[in-house]
Amino acid sequence: MPDIRKTSTQSLESLEKVSATDTDALDSEVTSVDLDLVEPITGNTATEPVKARRTRTPIGWYLAWFWIAAVVISAIFAPLLPLWDPAVPDYNNVFGGITPEHWLGGDTLGRDNLSRIIYGARASLLVGICAVLLGAVVGGILGMMAGYFRGRTERVLSLVTDVVLAFPGLVLIIAIVAILGASLTNLIVGLAILSVPTFIRLARATTLVVTQREFVHAARAYGAKPMRIILREIAPNVVMPIAAYGFIMVGVFIVVEGSLSFLGLGIPPPTPSWGGMIAGGRTQLIEYPHISLIPAAVMFLTVLAINYVGERSRKLFEVRESNL
Amino acid sequence: MAEMTISTPPTTAAPPGEAPGKAPRGARRNAAVRRVRRRLVHLLIVLIAVTFLSFVVIDLLPGDAAVVVAGDNATPAQVAQVRLDLGLDRPMIVRYIDWLGGVVTGDLGKSFRTGQPVTEALAQRIPVTFELTIVAEVLALLIAVPLAIYSAYRPGRFVDRASMTLGFGAAAMPQFVFGMVLIVLFAGGLTSILPATGYESFFTDPLGNIRTIILPCLTLMIGEAAVYRQLLRSDMISTLQEDYILMARSKGLGPRTILLRHALRPSSFSLITLSGVNIGRLLGGTVIVETLFAIPGLGQMIVQAVFNRDYMLLQGGLLFVAVAYVVINMIIDLLYLVLDPRVRRDA
Numbered sequence: 001m002p003d004i005r006k007t008s009t010q011s012l013e014s015l016e017k018v019s020a021t022d023t024d025a026l027d028s029e030v031t032s033v034d035l036d037l038v039e040p041i042t043g044n045t046a047t048e049p050v051k052a053r054r055t056r057t058p059i060g061w062y063l064a065w066f067w068i069a070a071v072v073i074s075a076i077f078a079p080l081l082p083l084w085d086p087a088v089p090d091y092n093n094v095f096g097g098i099t100p101e102h103w104l105g106g107d108t109l110g111r112d113n114l115s116r117i118i119y120g121a122r123a124s125l126l127v128g129i130c131a132v133l134l135g136a137v138v139g140g141i142l143g144m145m146a147g148y149f150r151g152r153t154e155r156v157l158s159l160v161t162d163v164v165l166a167f168p169g170l171v172l173i174i175a176i177v178a179i180l181g182a183s184l185t186n187l188i189v190g191l192a193i194l195s196v197p198t199f200i201r202l203a204r205a206t207t208l209v210v211t212q213r214e215f216v217h218a219a220r221a222y223g224a225k226p227m228r229i230i231l232r233e234i235a236p237n238v239v240m241p242i243a244a245y246g247f248i249m250v251g252v253f254i255v256v257e258g259s260l261s262f263l264g265l266g267i268p269p270p271t272p273s274w275g276g277m278i279a280g281g282r283t284q285l286i287e288y289p290h291i292s293l294i295p296a297a298v299m300f301l302t303v304l305a306i307n308y309v310g311e312r313s314r315k316l317f318e319v320r321e322s323n324l
Numbered sequence: 325m326a327e328m329t330i331s332t333p334p335t336t337a338a339p340p341g342e343a344p345g346k347a348p349r350g351a352r353r354n355a356a357v358r359r360v361r362r363r364l365v366h367l368l369i370v371l372i373a374v375t376f377l378s379f380v381v382i383d384l385l386p387g388d389a390a391v392v393v394a395g396d397n398a399t400p401a402q403v404a405q406v407r408l409d410l411g412l413d414r415p416m417i418v419r420y421i422d423w424l425g426g427v428v429t430g431d432l433g434k435s436f437r438t439g440q441p442v443t444e445a446l447a448q449r450i451p452v453t454f455e456l457t458i459v460a461e462v463l464a465l466l467i468a469v470p471l472a473i474y475s476a477y478r479p480g481r482f483v484d485r486a487s488m489t490l491g492f493g494a495a496a497m498p499q500f501v502f503g504m505v506l507i508v509l510f511a512g513g514l515t516s517i518l519p520a521t522g523y524e525s526f527f528t529d530p531l532g533n534i535r536t537i538i539l540p541c542l543t544l545m546i547g548e549a550a551v552y553r554q555l556l557r558s559d560m561i562s563t564l565q566e567d568y569i570l571m572a573r574s575k576g577l578g579p580r581t582i583l584l585r586h587a588l589r590p591s592s593f594s595l596i597t598l599s600g601v602n603i604g605r606l607l608g609g610t611v612i613v614e615t616l617f618a619i620p621g622l623g624q625m626i627v628q629a630v631f632n633r634d635y636m637l638l639q640g641g642l643l644f645v646a647v648a649y650v651v652i653n654m655i656i657d658l659l660y661l662v663l664d665p666r667v668r669r670d671a
Contacts, residue, residue, distance in 0.1 A: 159369065159370070159373065162366075162370050163370055163373040163374055163377060165649075166370055166374050166645075166646045166649045166650055167374060167377070167378070167642070167645075167646065169605075170611050170612075170623075170627075171611075171626050171627070171630070171642065171645075172381075174627060174630050175381050175382075175630055178630055178631075179381070179384045251496070255498040258498055258500070258501075259498065259499070259500060259612050262500045262612065262615070262616075263611070263612070263615060263627065278500070278501065278504070282504070285504060285507060285508060285512070286507075286508065286511075286512035286520075289508045289512075292504055293504070293505070293508070296498075296501040296504065296505075299498060299501065300493075300496055300497055300498070300501060303496040303497075303498070304492065304493060304496035307492065307495060307496050308492065
């Protein structure tokens with residue numbers, strides 16, 4: 001099925017095109033041309049301003065990292081922080097507004113919103129990160145095998161990929177959760193299964209490009225075994241695009257976990273999760289919008305920060321065909 | 325599932341063939357026919373695999389459909405009778421082949437729950453989801469394409485920067501969050517100008533139909549528009565660096581002509597692929613929006629069928645979604661033949 005093969009090469013190209021778009025105008029094509037013109041002329045003394053210009057990082061980069069770090073650190077050290085118990089209802093704080101005791105108010109049962117957001121971050125991050133790691137490792141290995149061995153391996157994997165992708169994703173994960181039962185582990189496994197085809201395609205397309213390179217030919221000429229070539233020569237070149245894409249997938253999975261909780265299929269209560277909190281306030285949406293919208297804003301900012309960092313890093317680490 | 329993100333998963337597309345070379349005129353049509361035939365075979369394999377997979381998945385679902393259908397107070401004998409009536413006592417593979425035989429003759433069975441024929445249920449649900457999908461996609465393209473063209477024409481300027489920032493925000497916004505914000509803004513309290521939930525058919529109440537689909541379509545559209553703008557903009561920027569654009573400019577053509585007549589078509593292939601894939605995906609993936617806005621669409625039906633263990637209904641819904649996905653992919657593939665002369669020659 002040569003169609004599929006071509007297919008993913010193109011998709012990588014389009015992926016790269018997306019990532020090649022400037023996340024900020026400073027890095028646009030025009031500027032890089034300017035830099036190329038400037039650099040050879042400038043001597044040692046002049047390199048500094050040029051360097052400063054090239055590496056000037058937009059403030060968003062720092063803000064994004066700051067936010068991610070704040071969420072991750074507070075999630076890790078949640079039990080040590082002076083927080084209310086996220087699971088204990090307080091009848092004086094039902095639908096509570098913002099007060100000195102409850103900085104972000106209370107939910108429909110009077111539980112402290114701030115505390116639930118921080119504990120909820122643990123669930124959301126755990127699901128996102130573990131599912132991506134699992135999916136990226138499995139999909140990456142299968143994808144490299146498909147791209148390196150071609151032939152029957154590739155045809156079978158392409159068919160499997162197509163079948164999984166032709167299945168509506170949310171329905172598949174709902175079915176998986178329904179089969180295995182809603183729990184943190186099952187959610188991670190389900191999301192990982194869902195992400196494997198995408199990682200297979202990405203790894204395969206990158207492998208197709210990398211396999212053409214001289215060092216792979218050289219390794220083959222030396223008589224290296226396929227497994228060694230895949231692990232020692234190809235994998236190091238496939239890891240970065242996968243990692244950059246995986247980073248963004250963490251954000252996607254945080255949203256998916258939220259969507260599942262929204263449908264009542266996420267991490268079962270009373271364990272707090274962002275999606276569960278947003279869904280919990282849904283019935284009071286018009287009267288007390290803060291119950292849903294505060295965790296929604298936290299989720300939004302987190303995904304935004306992850307996307308921003310991910311897009312920029314992907315641009316830095318992408319495989320450039322011009323290097324060939 | 326990568327539904328609401330700026331990083332669209334790698335999508336299927338039919339890029340130009342690998343072996344360039346001139347083919348005689350007659351061979352061209354043969355190539356196209358061969359292409360269609362190959363796609364059809366692939367389509368058939370994928371469909372059979374998807375439906376079989378869903379049978380396996382359904383079989384693995386815990387809980388017994390017969391118990392669910394018979395009700396809570398049923399005696400074991402009644403449950404056994406129900407099981408016999410529904411044909412659930414037969415092995416899975418027999419049921420699958422039986423079902424497949426039904427599909428060929430246009431009979432998708434009956435809902436375990438309501439006894440309604442599955443084809444009838446699909447006929448009720450599909451137009452609703454289809455309307456949402458198409459309106460949302462058209463809106464997304466209407467917003468994204470002009471912004472992308474202008475951003476590519478003047479990269480780094482205000483329109484480019486502003487639409488990029490907004491797009492980045494839109495892509496990070498989960499659908500159900502955006503939908504809730506819209507409800508608070510337009511359907512709550514003082515500013516209640518649109519209904520928060522419900523659906524009216526266009527044929528019974530055209531105005532009501534438009535009012536009920538505005539918020540759901542906005543919710544579906546926003547993330548797509550962001551991705552489309554980004555994609556078309558970057559493709560267009562690389563097209564604008566081609567020699568023939570320089571040629572057009574040196575002939576004295578204005579920017580409008582160059583952008584719209586020379587650059588847009590060759591830049592739009594990724595966009596067409598992605599929007600096609602998205603239509604296929606949305607047909608089965610508007611569950612969130614349908615739940616939030618209480619719209620009786622296909623996605624809601626499928627999720628309800630999972631909860632209710634309504635296997636026949638679920639199977640029918642999944643069949644439609646898979647067919648839609650595969651067929652749309654094939655249409656896109658063939659669309660390249662129409663749009664890009666290079667593919668036609670190389671095919």
